[in-house]
Amino acid sequence: MRHPESKFQQAVVRYLRASNIFCFSVPNGTKLKITQARIAKAEGMTAGVSDLVIMLPEGRCVFAELKNPDGTGRQSDNQKEFEQKAKSLGFEYYIWDSWTPIENFVKEIKIAERQKFLDEKIKKETARIRTMSTHPHRGQDDRFRLTVYHTG
Numbered sequence: 539m540r541h542p543e544s545k546f547q548q549a550v551v552r553y554l555r556a557s558n559i560f561c562f563s564v565p566n567g568t569k570l571k572i573t574q575a576r577i578a579k580a581e582g583m584t585a586g587v588s589d590l591v592i593m594l595p596e597g598r599c600v601f602a603e604l605k606n607p608d609g610t611g612r613q614s615d616n617q618k619e620f621e622q623k624a625k626s627l628g629f630e631y632y633i634w635d636s637w638t639p640i641e642n643f644v645k646e647i648k649i650a651e652r653q654k655f656l657d658e659k660i661k662k663e664t665a666r667i668r669t670m671s672t673h674p675h676r677g678q679d680d681r682f683r684l685t686v687y688h689t690g
Contacts, residue, residue, distance in 0.1 A: 543606040547589055550604060550640055554592065557644045561592040561602075586616025588624070588631065594647065598630075605635040 547563070554561045564587045570578060588601035601624050605611030613621070613633065624631045634640050 542608060543604060543611055546607050547604045550602075550634065551590070553640065554590075554644070557648070559592060559594070559644065559647060561590050563590055564588065584620070586614060586618075586620035588617075588620065595651075600630040600632065600643075603631070603633045605633060607635055607637075609635065611635060 551561060551563070566583065566585065566587050588603045590602040590604065592600040592602060594600065601621075603613065603617060603621070605613075621631045621633075632639065632643070
């Protein structure tokens with residue numbers, strides 16, 4: 539395989555997107571002509587930025603650097619600098635060179651999503667039960683309400 543890190547990144551992107559996780563790449567490794575490189579730098583291209591940016595609910599933003607799964611990939615000095623900057627600003631930063639941490643990351647996100655769904659469901663059900671306890675007939679089907687009439 540000519541570009542194992544690229545193939546790995548492509549597979550990771552497919553997996554994240556199939557898991558309904560929004561991510562995009564930062565094409566810093568693209569070879570540009572000198573004029574294009576000057577323009578890109580002036581527009582904000584920065585050496586060392588992570589391969590992927592992952593945006594999650596509630597403002598959570600994760601940076602992921604992907605390395606060759608055969609263990610030969612190493613962070614450049616610019617990448618190490620970017621990692622420190624991201625972490626110092628409170629962002630998550632991961633270096634992924636195998637599937638296990640990626641699968642664990644996705645599981646953690648899915649567990650959190652499921653917990654949020656359950657918490658919201660419990661909150662709604664609790665509110666419904668409280669309403670019923672203060673208004674015994676609210677929310678009940680009228681067909682099942684027994685009405686007793688007194689005749690004089």
